[in-house]
Amino acid sequence: MNCFENAKRVVVKVGTSTLTHETGFVNIRRIEQFVKVLADIKNSGRELILVSSGAISVGMGKLGMSTRPSGTTAKQALAAIGQCELMYMYDKLFSEYNHNVAQVLLTRDVIESEERKQNCVNAFECLLKMHAIPVVNENDTVAVEEIEFGDNDTLSALVAVLCHADALVILSDIDGLYDADPRKDPDAKLIARVEEIDESIAEKAGGAGTSRGTGGMLTKIHAAQIACADGVDMAIINGKNPENLYRLLEGEAIGTHFVAEPKAAARG
Ligand SMILES: Nc1ncnc2c1ncn2[C@@H]1O[C@H](COP(=O)(O)OP(=O)(O)O)[C@@H](O)[C@H]1O
Numbered sequence: 001m002n003c004f005e006n007a008k009r010v011v012v013k014v015g016t017s018t019l020t021h022e023t024g025f026v027n028i029r030r031i032e033q034f035v036k037v038l039a040d041i042k043n044s045g046r047e048l049i050l051v052s053s054g055a056i057s058v059g060m061g062k063l064g065m066s067t068r069p070s071g072t073t074a075k076q077a078l079a080a081i082g083q084c085e086l087m088y089m090y091d092k093l094f095s096e097y098n099h100n101v102a103q104v105l106l107t108r109d110v111i112e113s114e115e116r117k118q119n120c121v122n123a124f125e126c127l128l129k130m131h132a133i134p135v136v137n138e139n140d141t142v143a144v145e146e147i148e149f150g151d152n153d154t155l156s157a158l159v160a161v162l163c164h165a166d167a168l169v170i171l172s173d174i175d176g177l178y179d180a181d182p183r184k185d186p187d188a189k190l191i192a193r194v195e196e197i198d199e200s201i202a203e204k205a206g207g208a209g210t211s212r213g214t215g216g217m218l219t220k221i222h223a224a225q226i227a228c229a230d231g232v233d234m235a236i237i238n239g240k241n242p243e244n245l246y247r248l249l250e251g252e253a254i255g256t257h258f259v260a261e262p263k264a265a266a267r268g
């Protein structure tokens with residue numbers, strides 16, 4: 001038994017390295033399995049919000065490009081091309097299970113204006129009432145920080161807070177947070193539970209593991225700080241096998257669990 005078992009409203013974040021092959025092209029089998037699991041979890045009565053990266057890679061695939069451009073503007077353009085294709089895939093695959101998706105493109109400064117924040121909360125609430133699955137990505141035409149620093153992890157935490165989610169699950173290309181970067185230290189050990197996110201935790205987190213991943217563990221720790229401070233439990237699990245989501249939500253202790261501050265204290 002873990003607290004994820006009872007989570008009614010769940011934000012799931014999936015990164016580029018989970019959705020694509022090393023070639024940069026879409027991992028069709030992975031995305032199909034992932035959508036099937038999400039559709040089933042939705043059928044079980046939970047509310048789902050998906051935060052999905054991948055637009056730039058999918059855009060590159062669409063144009064037949066094999067190397068990621070270094071310029072920000074080119075990445076913005078690829079994100080705009082890839083976002084349509086990404087949504088087309090989600091729409092098509094979720095439709096097979098009779099679920100509707102909704103595209104939500106956000107910038108992180110949405111929380112800085114009370115009015116925009118409230119508009120955003122209202123739209124999410126209404127979509128969930130309509131039983132749709134919001135699919136969120138950063139609006140890369142408007143905001144370029146994420147393209148440069150790769151941080152849909154933080155965006156997913158902001159979404160979880162805005163939507164008063166019960167849990168945030170980040171699917172990564174690794175089993176969870178280790179006490180050192182396993183790509184550099186073969187003796188690194190998985191940390192199953194983090195009660196307090198202090199400096200010693202941040203020190204363990206390094207950068208991205210592949211050329212497709214961008215934020216690495218550091219941005220996931222940052223996401224955990226935002227989520228946990230607002231009473232949202234967060235987990236990092238391996239997205240290689242999307243069925244890991246079932247295991248987590250059925251109460252199994254997998255990945256790394258960042259324990260939320262008690263809701264009453266966190267939300268006043
Ligand atoms: N302490 C750590 N524990 C686990 N992974 C770490 C750690 N420090 C750095 N990393 C790297 O972070 C990577 C995961 O982040 P990233 O490459 O951004 O991909 P994604 O966002 O798709 O999960 C891992 O593959 C790993 O190489």
Ligand SMILES: N[C@@H](CCC(=O)OP(=O)(O)O)C(=O)O
Binds near residue numbers: 017052056057212216
């Ligand atoms: N908005 C960009 C993603 C940037 C990003 O944070 O990617 P990732 O590190 O894979 O979560 C895109 O969709 O390609």
